Structure formats: C-alpha cells, structure tokens
Amino acid sequence: MSWSENGETCSARWHSEGGTPPPKRVVVADDRITADAAYRLACEGTALLWRGDFQNARQLLQAMARRLDRKPRKATATTAAAAEAFHLYRQSQSQRARTLGMLLLPFDDDYRVPLRRAPDVSQACVEAYGAAAGPLVASLRELLGLIGAHEWRKKGVEIPALGERIHPHYGVFAPVRGEYVDLVAAAPLPAGCAQAFDIGTGTGVLAAVLAQRGIAHVVATDQDPRALACATENIERLGLAAQVEVVAADMFPPGRASLVVCNPPWVPARAGSPLERAVYDPDSRMLTGFIRGLAAHLEPGGEGWLVLSDLAEHLGLRSRTELLAAFDAAGLRVVGRMDAKPTHPRATDATDPLHAARAAELTSLWRLGAR
Numbered sequence: 432m433s434w435s436e437n438g439e440t441c442s443a444r445w446h447s448e449g450g451t452p453p454p455k456r457v458v459v460a461d462d463r464i465t466a467d468a469a470y471r472l473a474c475e476g477t478a479l480l481w482r483g484d485f486q487n488a489r490q491l492l493q494a495m496a497r498r499l500d501r502k503p504r505k506a507t508a509t510t511a512a513a514a515e516a517f518h519l520y521r522q523s524q525s526q527r528a529r530t531l532g533m534l535l536l537p538f539d540d541d542y543r544v545p546l547r548r549a550p551d552v553s554q555a556c557v558e559a560y561g562a563a564a565g566p567l568v569a570s571l572r573e574l575l576g577l578i579g580a581h582e583w584r585k586k587g588v589e590i591p592a593l594g595e596r597i598h599p600h601y602g603v604f605a606p607v608r609g610e611y612v613d614l615v616a617a618a619p620l621p622a623g624c625a626q627a628f629d630i631g632t633g634t635g636v637l638a639a640v641l642a643q644r645g646i647a648h649v650v651a652t653d654q655d656p657r658a659l660a661c662a663t664e665n666i667e668r669l670g671l672a673a674q675v676e677v678v679a680a681d682m683f684p685p686g687r688a689s690l691v692v693c694n695p696p697w698v699p700a701r702a703g704s705p706l707e708r709a710v711y712d713p714d715s716r717m718l719t720g721f722i723r724g725l726a727a728h729l730e731p732g733g734e735g736w737l738v739l740s741d742l743a744e745h746l747g748l749r750s751r752t753e754l755l756a757a758f759d760a761a762g763l764r765v766v767g768r769m770d771a772k773p774t775h776p777r778a779t780d781a782t783d784p785l786h787a788a789r790a791a792e793l794t795s796l797w798r799l800g801a802r
Contacts (some may be wrong), residue, residue: 432457432568432580434480443498444539444567446560448602449704451532451570454478462487467493473533477569481567485549492534499527513788514747517700520784524704532570540565540616544574555581559601566679577601592616595669597636600661604709606636610771611694612736614796616640618769620690621734627690628652628728630682630721633709635647635662635675636740637692642674644667646690652680657705682720689730693721694738699748715749719757726762726801734766735799758799766798 434457445453456476460469461483469479469491481488537546542563544555555577557563580601587596588605592612599605606612615637625647629638632651649664649762653659659679666675678684683691692793696702698714703711712718718739725735743749759767770793783789 434459436480442555443542444565444569446569446573448559448573449528451529454533454535454776457535458632464491466491466498466585469534470495470530475645476533478533478535480537481546482537483546485536485544485546486533488536488546488571489575492531492575495531496527499530512747513745513785516784517788521700528572528703531572534571535568536571537572537604538567538569539651547723550578552578555601558624571755579741590640590783592640593636593669595639597634597639597665598636598661598668600657600664602657602705603655603661604633606634608773608775610773610792610794611796612636612640614769614771614794615692615736616644616737618736618796618798620646621732624689624733626650626688626730627692628688630691630693631656631658631695631717632677635665637694638662638666638675638677639669639671640799641690641692642671645650647674649675650684650688651675651677652682652684653677653679655708682717683724683728687728687730687733688695689733691728692724692736692737693717694739695721698743698746715743722757722761722763725799729801733800735800737762737797738794739797740792740794742788742792745791746785758797762802763799764802766800768798769796770794 432446432453433440436459454476457478458472458482459482460479461481472479473495475729518711536546540563542553544552552574558581559577583605587598588607590597590606590612597606624638627641627646627649629649629651631643633640633651635651638649638651650702651662655664659677661676665676666672695717696708696710698711699713699715700711701713702708721737729735744751773792773794780786
C-alpha cells in the first residue's frame, strides 16, 4: 500500500488475514483527529495510518464502534423473513468490519509497533503471522484479535468433559460452546470400538475426549496447518500422543473405523475470516462431503457421529428434509440422536437481530450407520 507523508510518497507491505485488499486512499492521523472525523473518513473508504499514541488509537476505535452501533438496524427477525434477516445481519457485520478496519498501524521489521505506549506484540504476531519478514501495515482491529488469540492460547479454555484445558491457536476455533463436546463425551460408544476418526479436528478437543473415553487409536484429521499444529500441541500437552495420531488430510484418512466423528461448520455461508471457517461453509461443502463419504469409512456395525447445530434450519438456509434426504442418498440410517440446548449468551439476547433463531437452536449428535 502507498500513501503520502511529509511531502513524500511512502509504501509498505499490507497484511490482512481476512484477505481484505489494501486501501486505495490513506491519510496520516494522530491524536489530534476527532472520533467524528475519523468515523466519517472510514465510512467513505479512507484509511487512517496512525502516528499517535497507541492507547489513544484503541480509544478511537472504540468511539468509532459506538457510532456504528448507534445506527438503526435495517431489519430484525421480527420484521423480515429469517433468511433475509440473516443476510442483512451478515451484510451489516461485514460493513462494520470494513469500517473499523480502516484504522491502521505500522509495524517494524521485528513486529514492534513504533508508537507511544504500544505494548510488545511480537509474540502474538509470530504466532499468527509466522517469522517477521520486514515492515508492514495492518489494521488495529486485526492486531487486537491477535492479542486476544494470544491470551486464549496462554490461558486455555477449561473443558469440563476432559477435566483439562485446551489451548486454541490463532485462526483455530476455540471450544467455548461446550454442548457439542459434552454430547461426544456422553454418547454410547459402538461395541468393541478400538479405532475412531475425528474429521476436521481443529484444536483436537474431540479426539482428546474420545481417547480419554478409552478408544485405543484415534486419527484426527485437518487440512489447515494452524489446526494441525494446534491439535498436535494439545494432544501432547494432555499426554495422549500414544493414542491420538494427528494427520494432514482433506476429510477422511485411509481405511475404516468403528467410530467416525465430525463437527462441521453449521451455516452454509461465506466465511469472512479464517476463524469464521469453523462456523460458515459455502454450500455446506464439509457437511455434504462427510455425509457422502461416511459409509465407505465405517467398519461393519460402526457409527458416524455428526455433531450439528440446527441454526441454519431456523434461518431458512437448510431444511431438515434436505438433511434427512442427504443421509438416505448416502446409504445411511439414523441409529439415534442426542440433543443439547446451547447456553451461550446470544441464545438469550433479545436485542440480537437473529434472536428468534438462536433461541430455538438445538445442537444434535446424529448417530448414523450404514444401511
């Protein structure tokens, strides 16, 4: 990206984890700019390269967010069809991210932020971006996400079903919604289950639960390098490396297992960031791939456990009829189903534009067998 500063044309490498293109218009800003002026420029598509105090930049970002959040919603679930409300919500979230992403920070070649009162963010950047490769510019909003991910990675997430903590890496979905983990911990194992596959393992939490339940060999697959590194680290920390094998694979590993578990993205929509890929999946590609390939990877009498929220059904993005038809077309039968009610804060937030769908949501563990 390029900009003009002190009468000279300057340039630096642009970095965006979400793939946002570099801004075409950039102005240099510091502590003298007002929140109203910054907000107006950002809404117009002009980025602000910050040269002032780091903590003041954080306060400015918060002030810009407050101005965004004061804007009236165009529609809610009570005034629009569920699918329309969802698409409007996603559109507003995208616009919000784009506007707040216009406040930019410079980084030196060692990930140091050369601003007053700037914290040391080098470790958080290395964990997310890898080894430093020269100066760059990125958004303050993205940096705050890196810092938050770094703290999650250090502290970990308490998993009651494990009695241990799982430490998520940047870009790998943290298992903060415990109902799906609890379902896998409680479902009855197939008789004589000695081997299991965990498809799309992420942090490795479900593979760890299966190993703790006594399954001798668990193969945990993923195709995301960050997820593979995260799962490997968690499995080793939990002392389960002798039971759990982490493998780079697109969906299934070779062979068959008595149990094949998958918790795919729940909502058929485009992901706007690496982290959102755990929730949003265009055309339900992973869900469809799991259903179609499951029977060929089950041992006789084995089961596939599909852990899936029905939020997409309540949003009008997928029907229960379509899901059951997909099972039937893949030669699968439903052996049983266990349901859990989500307990996350949004499920009870009446101000959420998707409140009606979230309040009705159930997470289900579908026990599937080959016909």
